[in-house]
Amino acid sequence: MLFTIAWRNIWRNKRRTLIVLSSVVVGVVALIMNDSLSIGMIRQMFENQLGSHVAHMQIHKRxxxxxxxxxxxxxxxxxxxxxxxxxxxxxxxxxxxxxxxxxxxxxxxxxxxxxxxxxxxxxxxxxxxxxxxxxxxxxxxxxxxxxxxxxxxxxxxxxxxxxxxxxxxxxxxxxxxxxxxxxxxxxxxxxxxxxxxxxxxxxxxxxxxxxxxxxxxxxxxxxxxxxxxxxxxxxxxxxANYEVLSYADLMPLILAQMQMYKESMFIVYIIIGLALIFGIINATLMSVFERMQEFGVLMAIGMKNSRLFYMIMLEALVIGVLGTVVGMVVGLAMYLPLSAYGIDLSMFSESLTSFGVGSTIYPVLTLQSIVGILIVIPVFAVLGALYPALKAIRLEPVSAIRYV
Amino acid sequence: MNIIEIKDVEKTYHDNGVPVHALRGVTMTVERGEFLVIAGPSGSGKTTLLNVLGALDTPTKGKVYLEGEDLSTKSRNEIASIRLHKLGFVFQAYNLIPVLSALENIEFTMMLRGIPEKERHERAMALMEELDIAELADKRPNEMSGGQQQRVAVARAMVNDPSIILADEPTANLDTKTGANLLDLMQRMNEEKNLTFVFSSHDPQVI
Structure with a gap:
């Protein structure tokens, strides 16, 4: 029943919910595109070096x-x-x-x-x-x-x-x-x-x-x-007279770049997550303030703080999950054709070819990215509701009922 | 047997630093099966007294005992549990949960008590039939009149078989005839089920 209440509460103010959902969807799509483009670019750089000269292995005199x-x-x-x-x-x-x-x-x-x-x-x-x-x-x-x-x-x-x-x-x-x-x-x-x-x-x-x-x-x-x-x-x-080297030994810079990228993605996640958090805090706060009297009544009829807290968090989680799923569908719908036909960036071809990437980028979305987004965004959505939920449960029922 | 006993209760609010004494040394008892009205003009402290009786507010001084238990020794969660199991509330503005239907509103407190869905559905429906509001089962609060909402609120307060139902000006937002019907309903429940009611009113007709 709490889920039913959370779900119906979400749709009480359709416009607000749609705005928050849109921000989550845009965040997810941005992460998918950023992730897949960057991975695609680095992989292309890597594959091109591998294919133009390096090969899988080389043997030399030590x-x-x-x-x-x-x-x-x-x-x-x-x-x-x-x-x-x-x-x-x-x-x-x-x-x-x-x-x-x-x-x-x-x-x-x-x-x-x-x-x-x-x-x-x-x-x-x-x-x-x-x-x-x-x-x-x-x-x-x-x-x-x-x-x-x-x-x-x-x-x-x-x-x-x-x-x-x-x-x-x-x-x-x-x-x-x-x-x-x-x-x-x-x-x-x-x-x-x-x-x-x-x-x-x-x-x-x-x-x-x-x-x-x-x-x-x-x-x-x-x-x-x-x-x-x-x-x-x-x-x-x-x-001992020979050195047998793998492509990883021969292209340490690109591999380091790939590793560095993985680490920098974490920062991108945090930035997009923070933007989402503030959007969700804002929407949840408005929703909480609007329903203060209602929360007072819920407390008066015996709802424990923990349950009220859970109910508010559940609303944010549902928005987070819903936005992530919709964002994932939209993102994949954009990603799939782009990964098949590539993105023509010939207007930047000068700089791209100097990096060894090529003017057409084929985005690559890894399972790791998908799982990461599916976990990170709902978690951020829930974190965004933390402050409003804590604020709601700190109220005394009698003050909440009288809240104007 | 006393359901509620309060001793020398005082409640003082501070309005911009100025103390406002809402209750001064109130001592009273409520016995099982009573149908009690707290009467008085607006601002006389009726709502404050009801809030103290219903463990929604804590007195500045004095003790409140519910079925012999001192409420001042209880934690916030214990108080919530007492409200859930022993008290029923009816508010002046009905205060039903707007996203739930009448039936779901009545079922809600049973859900909080962990009663299985089938049982709570049957109990809520039976009570709605008893109160002649079964036809409202699927209606949301915004689809009901004030009188209908208040009857649902009474059903919600009753459904957990509380020791006492506290109603703060339950007829204040209703027209005279609807208010009288509601009082009749509450009185009938008091007589038939030996339910204890304490309600406040400033309306001489009600009193």
Missing amino acids: GFNDNKVIQSVVPDQKRVEEALRSTPEVKYFSRRVVTFGLVSSAINSSGAAIIGVEPDREPNITIIKKSIIEGRYLSGASHEVVIGKKMADKLSVGIGDKIVGMASTVSGAVGSDMFRVVGIFRTVSSEFDKSYVFISLGNAQEMLELGKDVSEFAIILRDRGLVEMVKSKIAARLG
Whole structure:
């Protein structure tokens, strides 16, 4: 019966209830959109880095990741290949030479990460081949280069133009070679597009006097979730001369960002919750003051304070739950199409691509977010009713009945 | 047997720092089955006395005993429980719960006592029939006349079989005929069920 009373009381002043409900609904929708957009953005950033270069795992000579010098080469490629081939969780792998140098055209020059790749294997590892917007990917023929759109713009080169790559060789001399641009790629990260160039592994080894040596193995697993297990397995097999790194080891910044985001979400929850609390305090206070006489009568006919307190809190809880459910339905109705088709933010594409996100954001709503919202908002609604409820039960029945 | 006994009760309010003596040394007893009216002009302290008798207000001085129990020793929750189990109230402005129907209003105090839904429904309906208000069962207070609301309020006060029903100017908001009918009803319940009534009035016709 108390629920019936609470429910009917809520609808005594429909306009006020609808205003409070709307604020709860807007709060829930704001949380859903904020959560899903932010998670979507960070995930896209993460996936893009993973797909453009990092892969699920990398194997180097120990110390390479901290100090990427060209002399630091994988000690025994055969051993690594055997380890990878005998690990069923490994889906693809590819060898790379990684160095940093200078690329120049007749007009301009730019610092770049020069990556020597196996043209037949690398497309299984990264999205560069799929990101070609002009020309084609490396064929395996000699002296071909694929560069990013930003780099092409900076060097003022197009398909068929020549550029010169320069970098330190193993002996410490400066190695250089001329390459013909066969493809221009564009990923969602403009930073990546202006700083990476891809040549064939053979050309890189030749230019840098590496012989048959390589800097790293990039690996894609059948299931990314198994990365830590596979990493330990392969690391144990290869021994101390090698470093086996997971994407988490290779992209600590993005993972830290994801963690930081989770923590900052807590603050957003508090801010939206506080806004809700004040709305609910206001509405509940008005409702309590309007019904002071009624509460006096309820106390006079024997209602205990605890029950009266519960009744007022129940009203706020019902509004909180109702608003959260409606907000969740509205939020999901907005979220589902957006998560499928993405949100086109091309007007901010300059800043978004510099963060490696892309101009279309696909929001991602996690179960954790849904559960969090379903719990947090009703709790805030109840907290908002705390003060008015305490105020009501502190009154003496006789003063409440006389309350004007 | 005394249901209520008050001894040397005083009640002083402070109106902007000025003491107002609403009750001065009142001593009285109410016995079971009495039909008692507290009469007097407006401002004479009738409502204050009823509030003290009904444990809605505490006296500044003096003692109030309900069935021998000293109310001044009771906690707020114990007093609420006493009001629920031993007292019935009828207010001048009816004071039914606006969001509940007449039947639900009568059932409400039984709900507070933890009486199962089926039993409280049957008891409330039986009482409504006895008071000739069964046709009001589904009506909300705003759909009833003042007289009808006050009869429902009497039913609400009676339904828990209280030791005493306290009514503060129950006819003040009613026309003469409706007020007389209500008094008849209360008197009938007093005679048939030996219910104790104490009510206040300033209306010479009622007195």
